[in-house]
Amino acid sequence: MAGGRRRGGGGRRGGPRQHPETPGPASSPAPLSPAATTAQPNAGAAPKTGRSKKAPEEPAARAPDVDSLGFQAMDRNVPGLSHVILQKLNMKSYEDYKSAMDGRKSGSDFGIRTYFDMFQKMEDTFKFCVECKKLPDALPDPKSLRRCKRCQNVYYCGVACQRANWPLHKKFCKKLKLVALDRLVEWLIFTGDIPFPTDTWTKPAWDVKGWEDWFSMQEQLEEKLGAIVAGRYMTLLWANAGKPRPEDAELRESIRRLVTDFHSRPLTIGLGLRLFGIDPLTRPLTVHVVGASHVETLNTRLTDYDELTRMFPGHQGVEMVMVGVDVVDGPIMRPPLTTLAPRGSVYLSSYKGLYHDFWESHVETKLAAPPDLVVGFHPGFHACPDLLAGWLPTLLLLRDYRLPVLFTVYSEQELKASLQILVELEMHIVGYASNPFASLRPEQVYSSPNKPPVYCSSHYIALLGAEAVPGAEELEDDDGWQGGEPSAAAAVARGIAPGLG
Numbered sequence: 001m002a003g004g005r006r007r008g009g010g011g012r013r014g015g016p017r018q019h020p021e022t023p024g025p026a027s028s029p030a031p032l033s034p035a036a037t038t039a040q041p042n043a044g045a046a047p048k049t050g051r052s053k054k055a056p057e058e059p060a061a062r063a064p065d066v067d068s069l070g071f072q073a074m075d076r077n078v079p080g081l082s083h084v085i086l087q088k089l090n091m092k093s094y095e096d097y098k099s100a101m102d103g104r105k106s107g108s109d110f111g112i113r114t115y116f117d118m119f120q121k122m123e124d125t126f127k128f129c130v131e132c133k134k135l136p137d138a139l140p141d142p143k144s145l146r147r148c149k150r151c152q153n154v155y156y157c158g159v160a161c162q163r164a165n166w167p168l169h170k171k172f173c174k175k176l177k178l179v180a181l182d183r184l185v186e187w188l189i190f191t192g193d194i195p196f197p198t199d200t201w202t203k204p205a206w207d208v209k210g211w212e213d214w215f216s217m218q219e220q221l222e223e224k225l226g227a228i229v230a231g232r233y234m235t236l237l238w239a240n241a242g243k244p245r246p247e248d249a250e251l252r253e254s255i256r257r258l259v260t261d262f263h264s265r266p267l268t269i270g271l272g273l274r275l276f277g278i279d280p281l282t283r284p285l286t287v288h289v290v291g292a293s294h295v296e297t298l299n300t301r302l303t304d305y306d307e308l309t310r311m312f313p314g315h316q317g318v319e320m321v322m323v324g325v326d327v328v329d330g331p332i333m334r335p336p337l338t339t340l341a342p343r344g345s346v347y348l349s350s351y352k353g354l355y356h357d358f359w360e361s362h363v364e365t366k367l368a369a370p371p372d373l374v375v376g377f378h379p380g381f382h383a384c385p386d387l388l389a390g391w392l393p394t395l396l397l398l399r400d401y402r403l404p405v406l407f408t409v410y411s412e413q414e415l416k417a418s419l420q421i422l423v424e425l426e427m428h429i430v431g432y433a434s435n436p437f438a439s440l441r442p443e444q445v446y447s448s449p450n451k452p453p454v455y456c457s458s459h460y461i462a463l464l465g466a467e468a469v470p471g472a473e474e475l476e477d478d479d480g481w482q483g484g485e486p487s488a489a490a491a492v493a494r495g496i497a498p499g500l501g
Helices: 066-077 081-088 094-101 115-124 159-169 173-185 187-191 211-216 221-229 232-240 248-275 307-311 355-363 385-400 412-424
Strands: 285-290 318-324 346-352 373-377 404-409 427-434 459-466
Touching: 066 081, 081 094, 081 115, 115 232, 173 187, 173 232, 173 248, 187 232, 187 248, 211 248, 221 248, 248 307, 248 373, 248 404, 248 459, 318 355, 355 385, 385 427, 385 459, 404 412, 412 427, 412 459
Parallel strands: 285 318, 285 373, 318 346, 373 404
Antiparallel strands: 404 459, 427 459
């Protein structure tokens, strides 16, 4: 099902995030960032394309409510925290939150009037004692919470809690400082400052081994970074954030991390095309993104995946169809193409519903093209039985139709749990490894920050059909695209060998 929805991360779609504690409970919601309500990017113009058939009315989709499960997980860590989030965003109930995630609330609905108000409300959702888990209202003096001066991220209700927590917090303090900085600088994605304009790749895609190679192809990189650091919105940010402005070198590094976060999805899709030997230069392609939610679609612009055009200059056209029950209304909420994707363009479309329903109503009736590649960013089916049950029809469809599939996960632990499930479903795992285009932005578990950070799409799993299919294709293993080898922890039961197939 396209309904196995994720959980928070991936940049630019939500503010405070929480990730699944794999293989534990379902992930948490990604409470809507106040930044997202005040400066939304302009959508590009859609190319004119004809459609010969009218799509049938989409069925009402039912699936496990992952965001609701996330709120429950959050409150287990910090009782009452979900109520604080709703209150700060001027919401009375979880239904208001869902309305916002579906794009049915305007910026004025959040009670945000100034830049300072916006950043303050966002910071207020992080105010709880990380040691005793008390919220401000539970303290004799609600203003007694004090922020860690080193990381500017976590709070304590007093010296006793800070001292008790330090042996644990000192392990993560430096990384949490980066998390807190990136959380603020992320606003510049909504203002349009990030990402900076990129250039056509000067190396063949298979020669670009990771982010270091990618940044080396960006002309006048330091000038682009400097312009953002010295820009109007960066100045506004630190005039209203309630924190001291970092050194310019720290801001440049934050921008670089956020740029990788923004481009991680299109480059991971390009990685999948390379791994399966699918060449966009020879024919138009269709990519289905299953389990798409507000994380992938809130405020998404029609140009957000154009890095694929710079990755494969001269390609024959790529259509990206976002399929999921939580796809947000916006510029990309348009039916899939019934004709080939425009040559040299990346065309975004979407379907709000379950993937197996989309397959039956659109693919089988030729209202949408069958996929050359299926991608799922952090599907999360490992997190709990309800999510796995919701995903099962889609997983079996992908297996039985022998579709090339690329899933991404947050961590090696999540990789191991996901592989175990896929093995039990007798899916043919042709490869898995660390992702050379994983986001470099560290993400914290929102309501339990003193944990190792995770990174969006840190690992990938490539699948093709059923386990025992004779002559099943293997991934190309001679072009260096497998990234680093996964650790031994990822070599799960039943003899799955690490690395490529």
